[in-house]
Amino acid sequence: MFIQTEDTPNPQSMKFLPGRPVLGEGATGMDFPTPESAEAGSPLAAELFAVDGVTGVYLGADFVTVTKSEAVEWLHVKPAALGVIADYLTAGLPVLKEGAQDRPGPATSLDEYEGEDRETVEQIIELIETRVRPAVAADGGDIVFKHYEPRTGVVFLSLHGACSGCPSSTMTLKAGIENLLKHYVPEVAKVEAVA
Template sequence: MFIQTEDTPNPQSMKFLPGQAVLGHGALGIDFPTLEAAAASPLAAMLFETDGVMGIYLGADFVTVTKAEAVEWMHIKPALLGAIADFFTAGLPVLAEGAGAQSSSLATPLEDYEGEDREIVEQIVELIETRVRPAVAADGGDIVFKHYEPRTGVVFLSMQGACSGCPSSTLTLKNGIENMLKHYVPEVARVEAA
């Protein structure tokens, strides 16, 4: 099995592409920031066994691994490639039985917003889903909508995978996403990391 790797803007994260579905087309990604969280995924749990692994993000067709700053990629990359190849060759399930991909990227359900606020949130979510998430997935990460505060116009987003802890994430959040949302949705005053 040939697994491609790609560097990400975050020097502590690397994207692994096994050449087949990880969560599957259309699935929302799942972030495993700790070994305890990885219990829901045999793949993520196995990758956490490699010394220096600090986080796993599973996407539709990729795995992003975040390492400790003190660890060099050249020391752990071969072990990670072997673990991913062995896992997919064995045909094991990516998620534990009963564990499912995130059913919704919303922390505050859409139903909790009413009237004009709901329309604003729908516009924000649509822009994030169609313009932001595909771009950051290409870099091994994800950005998901968490909450909109109508009174202040603040949008809260969660950074996952390679985006979490990335040195350029603040720049992406403020200069890229905030400017785009303010342009298309005038009610948005600013964007903050959740």
């Protein structure tokens, strides 16, 4: 199996493209920030955490993003991660455990908002889904809507994969996403990252 790799804006994260589905068509991604989360949801992610220096795994529809510790070099992590991904996908083993959800959904439900606030949240979610998420997925990450505070106009987003801990994530949030949301949704005052 030939697996392409791509650098991401986060020097500690690398995107692995196996040329076949990982989570599959229509899946938007699943983040495993700890070995415990991987053990609970994905055998593939758990095997990647067994590679010395791996600190995070993000599974996309057709890619895997691996995040490493600053203390180790890609020279040591990359070959081992390539081997795990190739062996796992070649064997045809299930990527997720039974019952694992393939998407980090919003932390709040639309039912929590009424009237104009609900319309505002629907606009925010639509912009994130159609304009933001595809762009950050190209860089091996994901950004998910968590909450909107109507009183202050603050939108809270969660960063995953290569976006989590990326040095340019603050610029992406402020100069990119915040400006986009403010342009289309005047009620938005600012954007904040949350865990």
